[in-house]
Amino acid sequence: MKRLAIIAILSIICSIAGAQTAHxxxxxxPTCNERNVWIEFRKDFDLKKKVKKAETRIAADSKYWLYVNGQCVVFEGGLKRGPNPNDTYYDMVDLAPYLRKGKNEVKFLLWYFGKSGFSHKSSGQSGMIFDSPSIGLVSDSSWLSQRLDAYRTAGKPTVNYRLSEANILYDARLEGQDGYKPSVELGEWGCNPWNNLILRPIPQWKDYGxxxxxxxxxxxxxGNTILTARLPYNAQMTPVIDLDAAEEGVLVKMETDHIMGGSEPCVRAEYITRKGSQKYESxxxxxGDELRVIYPENAGITFNSLGYRETGYNCEREGSFTSSDETINRFWEKAMRTLYVNMRDTYFDxxxxxxxxxxxxxxxxxxxxFYQLSPDVNALTKKAIHELVDWQREDGTLYSPVPSGxxxxxxxxxxxxxxxTYGFWYYYRHTGDAETMAYxxxxxxxxxxxxxxxEDGLTVGRKGEWSWGDWGTQIDLRLLLAAWHYLALESAINMAELTGNEADIPGYESIRESIFKAFNGFWNGYAYRHPTYQGATDDRVQAMAVLSGLADASKYDQIFNLFKKQQYASPYMEKYVLEALVKMGHGDFAMERFKKRFGPMIEDPLHSTLYEGWEEGGYGGGSTNHAWSGGMLTVISECVCGVRPVTAGWKEFEICPNPLIPECDITIPSVSGKISSSFKDTEEAFILKVSVPEGTTAHINLPEHPYTSVKMNGKDADIKTVVKSGEYEIICTK
Structure with a gap:
């Protein structure tokens, strides 16, 4: 027995000694670290049998496309670099469904940006690492590779400085002219300049085909021919062209109507033909909403087809909303389109x-x-939270956008x-993720x-590196900062209590008390104004005073009068103005103000998304796909449909409908299950139908009215009630 044990141990030691290490x-x-470099790797290998699992760790700077036995396994893998200032993300991919007994081939196309940007920190070195130990497949010098000279950089206009991506030019005349060589090993897992590798926290992209x-x-x-195609909506997409060329060397340009999105040059593509039939995907x-293909007239080009591949964050639109107000319905659809096109490696502006x-x-x-997408999206929010704190500077300051080089x-x-309470704590309320709060x-x-x-007890007006409070003018920044500070302290108190740091709470409460007293010392009888501020009274400050609780109900009438006159907030801060109006009991005016200010972008027939400012090309560059303009979607969900979590993770929630719209029907895909609530308000009755998921409790609070009767599922009820899971219909007869 002892001899057998020794043999077994020696066998294991030999196995470990012979194990391959991924590099x-x-x-x-010598040119592989230049800007916009494309490298193809190839590895042929044998498998003695078909495997059930082949978990593979893959990291790259910057993006990759993975093919196994001719099948696309990953379309644009890898995340833009920067879980923190030093490290890199890696993907986990199961190759088993694509492998077969006998000979197998892996092809790996790497795109090295070679440039940092507002959402990526370049390592300065092109490279990839591939580690699939269960099948003995690891990246090393036995992999063949070649820089693909057909991939080049398009001519001017070049992309603006914020983007890491270059405009791709593909010269089909150069296909197949490169030569494979053994790859160069740069280091093992965890080496510089990529350092620690952190598992990708979000799913691979959804590929719509x-x-x-x-x-x-x-x-x-x-002298140019232009093909113009309307996309079904503003989407993240790659253009696909299929053509015949009588001659080689014809330059074909691909761009969208967003080529100058937000007043700056954006991503586009170019292609140089070879002779004959060809198909190419950039x-x-x-x-954008529109794809354009441009090439010289009389160049002997015949287009067979034009197409596109939409890819995007892998989640589902499980929520829904309809109402009796068509303007609101159109807004909702545009808000959802704007949200989705601003999600990928990170959330975008x-x-x-x-x-x-x-x-x-x-x-x-x-x-x-939270209100409209499947819970898969919570991973993107969690990633954003982790990145923000993991990029914190030594002096304690936070900054964004990150990741960024x-x-x-x-x-x-x-x-x-x-x-x-609108940031980290809002995430906790909707997810119940206490682990992230502790982190x-x-x-x-x-x-x-x-x-x-x-000296007044008010928040000092820290400027940071950019003392930005909002786009637009008339910003009373001292008071705006104080209101945000007050809300941040409230969030910190909640977090401290949750995470066992109660000793910190008295300090936070003391600062809040000081801010409250000082802030209200700047009430002049009709509005809040800081004495150093000389502009017109700021509607943003009044809104944040209401929402933070700095302003009590005795001031609401004066603040409401101001909201009827002042309209300085951008679409970003207007969300808070509208929410404050509803909180003060002026929801009808909130809807009126919303339609007046957002009306032009809602009714714009050329754009399926919402603007950055109040007009195309306005302040901030004036992009026409800024998701911050969809904030009213949340206000309607919370303050009109009245559905909000009471306890973290939606185990208990409230339904407090506010019929500012006569009919509303909403479904919310919460982490505790789908919640549905619909109401109809007529002269005869108020009818509410709700669906409460298993394991949850709903606190229902109906609008005050001298109803003649209130019945729930046919039985007498009260306008305030608490129900467990199930389906309910409440009819309040007027």
């Missing part, structure tokens, strides 16, 4: 100009996500909003420590 590899080419487009043909009067995604995770935007986007400026108002709380405490009070 970061790149092509044997290639779909055909109908197009019109026109001439631009300058792999760098772009977005816009998908064309920046693709950047500004946290003022994230606080608005996450609310819409070209931006490091703090916007204090946005950072306070990120950790406030981020030390960073929250550290950031709050950089904020101090002045």
């Amino acid at each position: 970061w590899i790149t092509a044997d080419d 290639v779909k055909p487009l109908e197009y019109t043909v026109s001439n631009d009067g300058e 792999l760098g995604w772009m977005n 816009c998908p064309d100009r920046e693709r950047a995770q500004w946290w003022g935007d994230v606080t608005i986007l996450m609310g819409q996500s 070209t931006w490091n400026k703090e916007l204090p108002a946005q950072m306070l909003s990120s950790i406030s 981020v709380y030390p960073a929250v405490r550290k950031y709050l420590s950089v904020w101090t009070l002045d």
